[in-house]
Structures are given as structure tokens and as C-alpha cells.
Amino acid sequence: MGERRFQRGSRVERRRCGWIPCRYDTIPDRGRRRGVPSGPALMEIDILVAAALCAAGMLGFAMALVRTMRQLRETRRAEARLRDRERMLNDVIDHAPQGVASIAPDRRITNANPRLASMLSAPTATLIGATTDSFLPVEYVSRIFKSFEPAASASDTYEADCQARRADGSAFWIHLSITPIRQAGGTIDYFLATFEDVTAKREAEETAVANLAQLEKLNRLKSEFVSMVSHEFRTALVGIQGFSELIRDQDMEVREVKSVAGEINSDAQRLNRMITEMLDFDRLEAGKIHLDLKPLDMNELVQDAVERAAVTTDKHAVVAELQPGLPDVIGDSDRLLQVLANLLSNAIKYSPDGGEVCARTRLSGGSVEVVVSDHGRGIPPEFINRLFGRYERYEDKHAGKIIGTGLGLAITRQIVEMHGGRITVDSALGRGSEFRFTVPLAPAVGSVTTRSA
Structure with a gap:
């Protein structure tokens, strides 16, 4: 075997x-x-x-x-x-949504996760060994580190929002949290820091605060507007009531009756204008105003508006200076007449001492520019930026009581912008005001269109 x-x-x-x-x-x-x-x-x-x-x-x-x-x-x-x-x-640190870094007491970064590198737009290799000085203020970090006393408890943590710099120099907001990691004897070995980008959050908060301030301002302006309109309505109604009672109870000659009737008519027109302005503004805000756009002769519109304004005052010389041969513009005649009436009416109201009110036209590029100027007391610079806001009305103590809703210029601006034009103002105290607005020229082939607010 x-x-x-x-x-x-x-x-x-x-x-x-x-x-x-x-x-x-x-x-x-x-x-x-x-x-x-x-x-x-x-x-x-x-x-x-x-x-x-x-x-x-x-x-x-x-x-x-x-x-x-x-x-x-x-x-x-x-x-x-x-x-x-x-x-x-x-793995948790490498995939954390916040930036994480260990920082030595001399502000040198000993370790950093990818999120911090992405946040600072810098490679991780360049961060490790570098100091925090490149993206955080030196004094700020030093002050934080010094605030941790050696005898403090290991749970001490500093948290705050501060601005940081990316590698490209751009600034952004971070929420910074720093905790000291101590040795057995209590001395600080290193600092563990987390960084969260809160730029969007802070911008949202700032926007919310600004919106709240704007809402509070609008609420205040609306309250003032309601109070002012109520007063204006009562003033006009008291005049109508008083003059009508005078006609009813007194034996008056025809001339006197006509004079009183004229006052009643003036108060009624004032009421009508205020109600029209409020309704127009509400419709403009709601986007319910529609423009009937047609080719128009701007010189004819300006001349018509000047003639209407001239009959409302005896103290002012309302004149027109028209550039001849202007091409047609594209616009809504009724709404552009409303714009001109508002500007001419304001020029007369804010020139209590009289003087010349002039409306001029000229060709400006692809538009016709209309300028309405006066020689009144002017508008202070701090109010010019608010001039076209809703419910805003400049009260000139030297001009006496100004009648109106404060909506006229807000409506004027919206109508001009609906036409594709723009409106500006140049004014200074003591030398009057000059309002300019533009209306685009009509296309080569005339057409009828409708544009909504």
C-alpha cells in the first residue's frame, strides 16, 4: 500500500x-x-x-x-x-452644511471642511496653515480669543453675526460660532469654529424692515390724506351750501346771482376734480386704466390746455411756446390733457404772486418733450424726491392754503410712464420750477392701439 x-x-x-x-x-x-x-x-x-x-x-x-x-x-x-x-x-464634518474649522490660538487654521472652502471661494489646501486674517478682521478675532479666560468652563461659546471676505474680495455676512477646546489642565488647545452664510437671511430681514417702514409711512400718509380730503370736501360743501342759501333767502340782482352761482360752480368743480383724482388713482393702482393711443398733434394739445388754464387766473400770464412742424406723437388725448392740466394748475397754485407760466414743446430724439415752467417760490431739494409719491403735497407757508388731494403728480407720472415717456422736475427755492415730460413719436404708419395700465 x-x-x-x-x-x-x-x-x-x-x-x-x-x-x-x-x-x-x-x-x-x-x-x-x-x-x-x-x-x-x-x-x-x-x-x-x-x-x-x-x-x-x-x-x-x-x-x-x-x-x-x-x-x-x-x-x-x-x-x-x-x-x-x-x-x-x-464624514459628518466633511458633509456639514456649515463651514467648520479648527483654529490654533495664533489664528492659524489647522483643519477646514469643504463647505468652508466653498464659502470663502478658496481651495481647502490654501486655507490649512493660513490665518483667519484673510477673511476675518484681525482685531475682531483676537478680541474673541482673548475673551475666553483659561479658568472658564469648557462649554463657553461665542456667537455673533459679522462680515467676512471671500478670496475674490467680495463681502458677505456669516453667523460665527467659536468654542474653545481645552486640555486637561484648562489651557486652550485650539478653537472649534463654525461658519454659516446668513447673507440671504440678513437681506430678507433688511427688506422686511424697509417694507414695514414703507407700510407705516403709507399708513400715516393715508391717514393724513383722509383727514385732508375730508376737510377739502367740507370746505367745498360749506361754500355750496352757503351760497345756495344766500340765493334762496335773499333778494339779489341778476349780476349778484351770477357771481354767487360762479362761486357755487367753482366749488362744485373742485369737488369733481378731487373725486376724479381719487377714482383715477385707484384705477391706475388696480391696472384698470386703458389708453386709447392714436397719432396726435402735441402742439394742439398744449395750446388747448394753455387756453383752458388762462381763464382760471387773472394774476398769471399763461403762454405757449411751440416748436413748429413737430411730428405726431402716439398717445391718449384725454389723458395727456389731464397731465397738462395738472402741471399748469400746480404752476399757477404755487405762484401766488403771479407771473408767467409757460408751456413749451420741442423735438427730443424719438419723442416730443413738453416743459411747463413757472416763476414761483420753487420746491426745496429735500422734497423733490417725494414729489411724485402718493398722498404727497408740498405745503408752502408763503403760498397760503393749497387745495388738492396730493394725488395729482402721482397720477401724472403714471400716465406719462404708461405712454412710454418719463417725467422729471428741476426746481430750487426762489427761482421757480420746471417740469419736463416726454411722449414717444407715432410710428411711420398710423394705427390705433389700446394700452392698459
Whole structure:
């Protein structure tokens, strides 16, 4: 019978060669290194060796070996758990939505996550080893670091919003949180800092505050407007009532009746204008005004408006200076007459001492420009920016009581802009005012169109 051959790596060969059998150990093939037992294999070796020592009468040594092996296993498990936790922590920091950095007491960055690099528009490699001076004020960071006393508790944290700089020099707002990491003796080892980009949040807050301030201003202006309009309405109604009672109760000559009737008519027209302005403004705000756009002769419109304004005053010379041969503009005649009437009426009201009120026309590029000027007391510079706002009305103490709703210029601006033009004002105290607005020229082929507000 031939010699019995053993399969390499078999349990039989392990016995013959003196290998301690273990579940994960094998005799390696030729040219390979022998595997090192671990885990359950190490546990089996532990038990078998202890059993062999006990059998040899070495009980104390066996127990010491078992304790040592168990401590070794626990140490390896603890190290494995620690490595897992470190990997998990690194993954959390690397994928955090906030920027995270460890900063040495000398303000040098010792580690930084990708989010911070993205936030600062700088590669991570350039951040590590650099100081915070490139994106945070030196005095600000130094003051924060010094505020942490060595004896303070480890839970101390500084939080605040501040401005930071990106690598390209642009500024943005961050929410900064800094916590000192201390050694066993209480001295600071390093600082753990988190950075959150709050630029959008701050801009939203600033916008909200501005909107709130604007709403409060509008609310105040509306209250003043209601009070003012109520007074104007009562004034006109008292005049109508008084003059009508005078006609009813007194025997008057025809001339006197005509004079009183004229006053009644004037008060009625004032009421009509105020009601019309309020309705027009409401419709303009709601987008319900429609323009009937047609080719128009701007000189004819200006001349018509000047003639109407001239009959309303005896103290002013209302004149027109028209550039001849102007091409037609495209516009709504009724609304443009309303614009001219508002501007001419204001020029007369704010020139209480009389003088010349002039309306001029001229060609300006692809538009016709209309200028309405007066020689009144003018408008102070601080009020000019508010002039075209809703419910705004400049009260000149030297001009006496100004009658109106404060909506005329707001309506005027909206009508001009609906035509595709623009309106501006040039004024100074003591030298009068000059209002300019433009209306686009009509297309080469005339057409009738409708434009909505």
C-alpha cells in the first residue's frame, strides 16, 4: 500500500504538523504567508492554550493568560469602535452644511471642511496653515480669543453675526460660532469654529424692515390724506351750501346771482376734480386704466390746455411756446390733457404772486418733450424726491392754503410712464420750477392701439 498523502491545508495535516486547529486558520499554499489568527480564531486559541496549561498544572499562569487575552480583545474592540466613530465624525464634518474649522490660538487654521472652502471661494489646501486674517478682521478675532479666560468652563461659546471676505474680495455676512477646546489642565488647545452664510437671511430681514417702514409711512400718509380730503370736501360743501342759501333767502340782482352761482360752480368743480383724482388713482393702482393711443398733434394739445388754464387766473400770464412742424406723437388725448392740466394748475397754485407760466414743446430724439415752467417760490431739494409719491403735497407757508388731494403728480407720472415717456422736475427755492415730460413719436404708419395700465 502506497504512502498516504495529505491534502495541503487539511485538518489532518494540521494535526500531523502540530498546528493548533482554529476555524479561520489554514496551512498556506507554497509561496504564501501564514495567516495570523484573530477574532473567533484568537478566542479558540485562548481557550485551547488555557486548557493545555491547566492540564499541565499551571492554573495561575493560565488564568493570567486568559485575562490578558480578554483585555487585548477589549482593547482591539475599543480601538475599532473609536476608529468607526472618528470616520463617522469626519464624514459628518466633511458633509456639514456649515463651514467648520479648527483654529490654533495664533489664528492659524489647522483643519477646514469643504463647505468652508466653498464659502470663502478658496481651495481647502490654501486655507490649512493660513490665518483667519484673510477673511476675518484681525482685531475682531483676537478680541474673541482673548475673551475666553483659561479658568472658564469648557462649554463657553461665542456667537455673533459679522462680515467676512471671500478670496475674490467680495463681502458677505456669516453667523460665527467659536468654542474653545481645552486640555486637561484648562489651557486652550485650539478653537472649534463654525461658519454659516446668513447673507440671504440678513437681506430678507433688511427688506422686511424697509417694507414695514414703507407700510407705516403709507399708513400715516393715508391717514393724513383722509383727514385732508375730508376737510377739502367740507370746505367745498360749506361754500355750496352757503351760497345756495344766500340765493334762496335773499333778494339779489341778476349780476349778484351770477357771481354767487360762479362761486357755487367753482366749488362744485373742485369737488369733481378731487373725486376724479381719487377714482383715477385707484384705477391706475388696480391696472384698470386703458389708453386709447392714436397719432396726435402735441402742439394742439398744449395750446388747448394753455387756453383752458388762462381763464382760471387773472394774476398769471399763461403762454405757449411751440416748436413748429413737430411730428405726431402716439398717445391718449384725454389723458395727456389731464397731465397738462395738472402741471399748469400746480404752476399757477404755487405762484401766488403771479407771473408767467409757460408751456413749451420741442423735438427730443424719438419723442416730443413738453416743459411747463413757472416763476414761483420753487420746491426745496429735500422734497423733490417725494414729489411724485402718493398722498404727497408740498405745503408752502408763503403760498397760503393749497387745495388738492396730493394725488395729482402721482397720477401724472403714471400716465406719462404708461405712454412710454418719463417725467422729471428741476426746481430750487426762489427761482421757480420746471417740469419736463416726454411722449414717444407715432410710428411711420398710423394705427390705433389700446394700452392698459
